[in-house]
Every structure is written in structure tokens, then in C-alpha cells.
Amino acid sequence: MTDTAISDYPNPLPRPASELANLERAWALPRGLRILTAVNNTVIGYFYIGTAFLFFLLAGILALLIRLQLAVPSNTFLSQETYNQIFTMHGTVMMFLFAVPVVEAMGVMLLPQMLGARDLPFPRLSAFAFWAYFVGGLVFFSTLFFDLAPDGGWFMYPPLTSTRFSPGVGADFWLLGIGFIEISAIAGAIEIIVGVLRTRAPGMSLQKMPIFAWAMLVFAGMIVVAFPAVILATMMLELERAFGWPFFIADKGGDPLLWQHLFWFFGHPEVYIIFLPAAGMASMIIPTMARTPLVGYELIVVALIATGFFSFGLWVHHMFTTGIPAISLGFFSAASMAVSLPSGIQIFAWIATFASGRLRFHTPSLFVLGFVFIFTLGGLTGVMVAMVPFDWQAHDTYFVVAHFHYVLIGGMVFPLFAAFYYWTPAFSRHPLSERTGKMVFGLMFVGFNVAFFPMHLTGLLGMPRRVYTYPAELGWGTLNMISTVGAFMFAAGVLVFVVDLLRRFRPTMSDSAGNIWQAGTLEWLPNGAYAARSVPRVTDRDPLWSEPGLSKAVEAGRWFMPGTLTGMRETIITSTIDAAPVYVLRLPGPGWTPFLAAVFTAAFFLILTVKQVTIALTCGVLAIAMMIAWVWPSDPPSAGRVDIGGGIRLPTTMRGPRSQAWWAMAVLMLVAGSLYLAWVFSYLYLWVVFPAQWPKPQAAPLHGIAAAALLVASGIGVSLAGRWLPRAFGPWPFALCIGASLIALCTAPALDITGHWNSGWRPWQDGHSALVGMGLVLQGQLTLAVAIMTLFAIARRWAGRLHLRQPVVFDNVRLLWLYTVAQSLAGLLLMHGFPRVAT
């Protein structure tokens, strides 16, 4: 099979002389300041990784300040207020502005090349996600310089973060700034899921997909499930702060522990969200460095999925000291231990791969070995803290600080540095220096252990976390001094790395140092801005190993789609499981809209923080306008069937579940569903903990029933509107039908709110009323999105861009619409039905 593939290339030589020039023109990078308009995944990848690394350095400097303050007892280097802001920002920036973005950025950078795609399926979405993060992140960080930074800890527990105990805007910056950056992370996750599932090279079935792609798929899936929980929590806390809806105020029937449940339902998976891609990188680097295929590929895939699954069942282990009943403690203790199994599988798979090959001791190998050691130790202390009685002592002490730095720095920063050293030759003219690399590794590895190993003991000797000072009598001085020395050693390693980076890293699209490690996966094919010249059929997990002539054939253009078929940027969309070619997706080129949309979205959230509502809303409207301008040219008219070579002729448009747009909308609906389930959990949770405070059913059912009827009618209406899509009907019947349905959809929540209001409901009354309000907010939010999309669809219909042959906009509106109807009906049933059943 492989032999025939080699001898029987789909495209003959010689290639037409203009083919490469046309391809290059289609993918040409904007120059000068217009680089801000670039959407190419490699350019965005550079920006994205660079920005995330900048935040790593900034938050690292904060860590050094923390270590300086704690170096000696009763130190006065930092004031208490400053210290509290700094440790809050250190944690927040490391988690939200470095760890998640940097692995997402690695995905954006590596995945298309690794999968044999020309680019990700929604290049402007990744550009938007990046710019939103860039602007939002920098503004958020700079609050530190104006003494406006949050000081409630990265976990932001209410009531400490409520208006009563944190009246300043710091907490609002956290809630709106971070909430917004989470939205950017979700945008990236949608991109990655659709990219991994639909843009793989022909023949790269799921079981031939590189492990990194598997890891990123699980990573993105976890973001989709986990992040909405914390988005809901931040929305609720901000509503509490701004309008007094008492979700977390115990005196008014709220519960501070609700925040903890929501936060850790996100927060614990977050650790694995960070770790899985890093483990995926290790699983790519190790086989190359040992020159042998990965042992236990299938087991690792199962381990990745199992980690994603288990990680949602153990959030309560952050709450072992809250007085939760022993039976739940036992369950979550068991789940917390079980999650170490998949990590064990991966570690032994790597060991087996070392054994089946011959490890070359280049810098990436050293970082991977450091990772295995540090992460194993962190995992073992993780098992320790999963033991409930031990956790009662270790919780919130420096033992835990040691534990999670072993897990996070060991499990994520070391593999990331391995990845920097490993993949730099693919993206830079020169590889990084091996000699300096060994020094960097030495400083970082020794420094890390000197800094964090003693903290295990410091914690057991009684030192709590988040203290800005400690008295000398308690005997923690020496250990803290050692930790500080280690931290600076680690920082010196990072500094040497940065110097080497400045000296040797020269980003390039076309003349990279190349496959210096003799790796086997597609990202090492010769590359241009268009990724590989032609897209090979993949028959193996390590195609460059199994087909030695592959690089040459690909570069010569003998494989699929060696040029541009429509004059635009294109990538091949393949089927989800076995990667059979389905159609050719035309991709958008550079444009200002993603950048401007991101800037205005960031401005909306950040200006809202300082309560300049008019300016904020203006920015919000501008952001939506930019997005509409951005989406307008999408779903272009078909360019007919095109020939990618080998007799394969593919369509250039696609509708329904075979299209990339359908998948993106499906994932977005999953996000909305997660958000809603988090709300349902919150609603029922308050009943479980305070059944006595549950109000008697008030709202008359009449409004609810009427609202339900309107929702159903609107759902039927939008489905009917599809009948008038053919061009022949003209715009009117479609517009009237969908417009009337929209009115019904929007009237439903208004009617429901009126019903609640008339029966005396006020969201600021008590926790239950606030949660009813939150349910209505979620419904209103979706309804608003559907309304904007519907108006957009009507406008396109009038412009002749929406009909049976360009139906994608309508398809997507209808999907989200029907989802909105389903969710709203579920909400009506819960909010009207449950209080009647429960009381």
C-alpha cells in the first residue's frame, strides 16, 4: 500500500511554473503595520507564544518579589497591601495569562502543520482570540502599576471579594478581565476542536493522528466543559457586586461555598487542561529523541481521555476542610487518586519508549527527563493530599504550594521548554544553542528543586500559604531563604534562555533550520507560509520515517493540492474519523476586522470595570459591528468542483454536519450547554444546602405557559423559514417568517420576567431570586445572540447572499435558535416546576 502510494503520486511533474507563485501570492503575509491584520496560524502562533511567554516572565518577576519578601522573617521589603496584590496577580497571570494561552498558542502554531492542513479552519477566530487576550491581558496586568490590582487571591473566594470586603475596582478587573480572557480561550478551543477533527491530511485517521493532536483535542474539550463554570461564577459575582444579587451572601440565602464548587469545577480540570498538552508534547519529543515509535500509543490516548473524564470528578478535593460530609470526602478522595492512573500510564509509556530506542541527550531530552522526575514527585505528593486526613494538615500550607508547583512547573513548564528547544528548528532559521541549552536546563532544574523541595517541609512545619510575613521564632527562616536562592537560580536559567532566544531565534516561514532531529511527523515537512507545498496522504503515525522520500515529493508538489485551486487560501476538509477528503474550504486572508473586534471587545469589558457604561456600550456595539463585517464575506458562492490531484474532485462548499461551520456551532452549543448546566447545578445546590429558605412558589404559571408556547411557536417558525430559502421566493416570505419567529422568541423571556415581577420577585431579594434572575440573564444572552444573527441573516437574504446554495448562515442561526428554545423550555420547567415539587 505504501509502495503504491510512493510510485503513484496524485500530481505529475513538472508542475506548472506559475503554480508556486500563485500559492505564495494567496498566502502572502501583510507587511509593515498591516502585520496586525495577519491571520495565518504561524504568524498568530508567534505572537501568541511570545505574548504568553512575556506573561510568564512578568508573573515570574512577581514570584521573585514574593520570594524576596519571604526570604527572611518579619521582612519589610513589600507592604502587606502590595504583597497581597502581587501573590494574587502571580497566580492569576500564571494560570490565565500564561499557562492556558501558551498551550493553546502551541496548538495554533503546531497543529495545522502537524495535521497536514494549510491553516486552521477559522483563522480569523484565532486572530480574534489572540488579540483579545493580548489587549485584555496587558491592561489587566498593568492594574498592578496603578495600585488597582485585585488582592483577593487567584481563587477570588467570596465573601472576601464581595463589595463589602473588597470595595475597590480590583475585584471587578479580575472578574471582567479574566472572564473575558476565558471567552478568548473558548474561542481558541472551538478552533482547535474543529481543526483537529476536520482538517487532517487525507488518510490521517484518528488512530494515526499524532499524540499532540489527541492531547489538544482533549484539552479543548475540557475547556468547553470547564470554563463555562467559572464564567458563570464570575458573572454571578460581578452581578452581586454591581447590583446586589446575593448569590454568595449567606445572610440572604446565598452560599459562599457555591463559588468554591463552581470555581473548582473549573479549577481542578484547569490543572489537567494545562498538563495534557504538555504531556502531548513530551509524547512527540520522546520518540524522536529515542528514534523509535511511541510505545503504548493506544494506552496513552485512553489515558488522555480518561484524565479529561476523571478530572471533572474531583473538584471537591480543594474543599476537604469545609466540613463536607465524610461520605462525599471518601468519593472525592478515591476519584483524586484514580486520576493518577492515567499519568502513571503515560510515565511508563515514556519509560518503555526510552527502553525500546536509544535516547539522544540533546536539550529537549534533558527537559523531558527533568519533567518526568519533577512531575512524578508532584504526582506523588498529589496522592498524599488526596488522602483526606493528610489534607486536613497540608491544605493551604506551603506543602501544597510545593505540590502544585511540582505539578505545574514540572508538568508544564519543563515540557514547554523541551518543546521550545525541540520545535524551534521548524520555525526559526537557527536552532537554539545546545551548549547554552544544557546550562539553561541545569540552572532551571537545580534551581527549581532548591526552591520548591524545601517548601514541603516548610508547610509541614506549619507555614500557611498567602502570608506576607512570619515571625522568626517559628523557625521557617532558613528554609525560606533556601527557597529564595533556588528561585533566583531558576530565574537565572530563564534569563540565559531569553538571551539565547534573542541571539538565535529568527522567525521564518520558508528557510527554517529544518528537521535536525530527524523527526517523523508532518510539521517537519519543508514549509512556507502556506504550510507544506502539497498535502500528502498519510498511511502511518510517523510518515516521514515510513516514507523517506516524502519530504521531497511534498515539496516538489507531487501530493494533493500543490497550488491554489481557486486563487484563495484553501485547506482540505476531511471526514472526522478516517480523514477521507470531503471538500476544499476556502479560507479568508488578512483583514482588520478580527483585530478591531478584539480591541473593542476588550475595551467593552475593561471600561465596564470602571463603570463608564456609555463608552463601554459604544465599544460593545462597535465590536459586534466589526464581527458582522468580518462574517459578511463568509460562505462565498461555490467555485464548483476542484481537482486536488489523483482524480479526486471536491466541492468548494458544504452544508450540514459535513461542513466545518456546523461543527463550530455544535461546539458552541456545547459551551452554552455547559454554562447552563453550571447554572442548573447552582440553582439546585442552593436548594440542597438551604431547603428551609426555599421560597414558596409565587409566579403564576400562566405567564410561564404562555412563554413556553411562544418559544415552541418560534422554533416551528424558524424551521418553516427554511422553506423559503430558494432564490425564487424573493426575500419577503423568508424575512417575514423568521422576523415573526424572532418576535416570539424575544417576547418569551419578557413575558416570563413580567410574570415573576408581578408576583413579587426581585433578584436582589435572596439567593434563590438571584439565581432565577441569572437563569433569565442566560436566556436573554442567548436570545440576543440569536436576534443579532437573525437580523444578519435577513440582511444577507436581501443582499442575495443567503439562499439554497449559500445556506450556511441560516443553518447556523437555526441550530442556535433551536438550542435556545430547548434551553429556555428547560429553564421554564425548572424555575416554575421545581419549587412546586420541592416545597
Added chain:
Amino acid sequence: MKGIRPYLVITCSIALAGCEGTQSALDPHGPAAARIAILTWFLLGLATAVLGLVIAATWLAIGGPDSVRGWLGRQRTVVAGGIVFPTVVLSGLLIYGLWLMRADASTSTPDLRIAVTGEQWWWRVTYHLGDGRAIESANEIRMPVGRTVALTLTSPDVIHSLWIPSLAGKVDLIPGRSTTLRLKADRAGIYRGACAEYCGGPHALMALHAVAMPAQDFASWFSAHGATLPALDDAQTRGGQLFLSAGCGGCHAIDGTEARGIIGPNLTDLGSRQTIGAGLLPVSRENVARFVARGQHLKPGNRMPQFDIFSDEQLSDLASYLLAPKQSEPHD
């Protein structure tokens, strides 16, 4: 039990001499902490062994003899090392952990109930006398050796966590809820504890002490009647007048006087406590004066305004008065 606490600081100090107060999970002085300390050492040993195993396996996989490498380089290794081995070890651990939790979850009636409220940034300690009345103190929990004391934990403001590592693990104090921490000390001593849940501002300076006293000492301290107190000397009298005239009683109570404030700590037995400012400074006249005059420097952000209007002499009088022996009076 109708109790009036006499001033017993001298006897107690002698009994407990020399203990600055340990705060270490590795230095257990009660059964709960001891069980966890054993668990800790066991887990540390186990973790070291497993880490050693992984290092050895990695070492052999990279540089070992070919026979060993051939044996390690198979999927079987992954199944044995990554699935079978951890499943066995973790199942054992889980059972051990559940058994330990059962030991800690005893529901027997405690010998004594004390209410502890975590407030920004100090501890209100209320001894219930059993007749509906209570006496109040702060930042110090007195308890009889060998008896189980149940602390009822609440918070009126933010979440705190009470942790006295030598005696037991920590339990959070959560607004709107009541949690329980059971303490038992095996021997007399002063055990330092701290707030373990970040509670804003000077969270770092929110410590307390558990003072475990021999049972009979505790009984006489707790329930003794009408001990005669030495009369206040001139300086103390002046200090007392200043205390009232400067409005200190708006926030603080001193039993038997007009000072009945409930915002801040009850100061009646201040002279017999280990520290002022919630573990901030050892109790002494100088330190009390310093705290009154420069409290915001010593414990930034604490709720007490800084009284730098007083002269040194006034501060000295005030401190003398505050440290003078007084009787706690039960209230409803």
C-alpha cells in the same frame, strides 16, 4: 456551672514555662495530629519508594543492559507500571485513609464546647458554661489535657480556617455555616495555631494559641469563685479612666465596667493571655502600649484605629490597667 474566672496567669505561666508555642504538623501533641503524623511519615516513605522505582526504571530504560531494556520497552511495562501497580497501591491507601477518617469522625459527646468565631483578623473565643451563660475571651483557647473539646466554628465576615497543627488538622469557618473541630491534647503545653484560609489584609497576622492545662488546673481556672483580686494601683486607675474616656469601650468590653463594646476582643483577661493582636506580640506592658499607639504599623489594616494621641505616660497607664488582673463575668 456558675463560673467566675479568677486571675491565674501566674500559676499557668509556671506550668507552661518555656513553651513559645510550636506550630508543626510533625510535632503532634494530640491523638488526631498523631494519627496524621504517622500517616505523613508513611506516605513520605511510600512516595520516596515509588519515586525511586520510577528513577530506577528510567535509568535502566536509558542506559541499562540490553536484556533489561528489551524487557522494559514493551507495552506490558506500561500496563504493569502504569495500571496494575498504582491500582494496588492506591486501593490500599484509600482503605487506610477511610479508616483514619472513621477514627476522626467520632460523634461521642465532647467534654467541653467552645465557640470560636473567626473575625477579620482575630478570634473570638466563647466558653459556654452550660447554664446558658458564657464568658468571652479572644485569641486563646484554654482546654483541659486529655479531654475532648469541640470547637464550634463560625464566621461573621469572610472565610477563615482554624489550624493548630500540633493538635489536629484544619477546619474552615464559613459565613452562614457552623463547622466543628474536635481537639484533644495529650499533654500540657501551648500550641500555636493560625488562620489558614486567606482572609484579606493582615491574614498573615491572625494567629492564636491553644493552652492545654492539666485537668484540675483547668477546672479551677474555669469555675473558681470569687477570688480576691488586688486593688488597682494609681497608674492602673488612671489607665482605667483613660480607657473609658477615650471611648475604648465602644469596641471592647471589660467585664464589670461600663466598657461593653462587642466589635473588638473582650479585654477582661488580657493580662493572662499569651499574646496581643492575635499572636502578634507577647503580652507585656510595652507591647500593649505599642499596639495602642502604632497598631496600624504593626498590623496594617486591622480594624482598630491607631491611638497616637496618647502621651507615653498615658500609654503606660493604659497598658498597666489592661494587664491588671480582672474577673471575667458570665453573660447571657
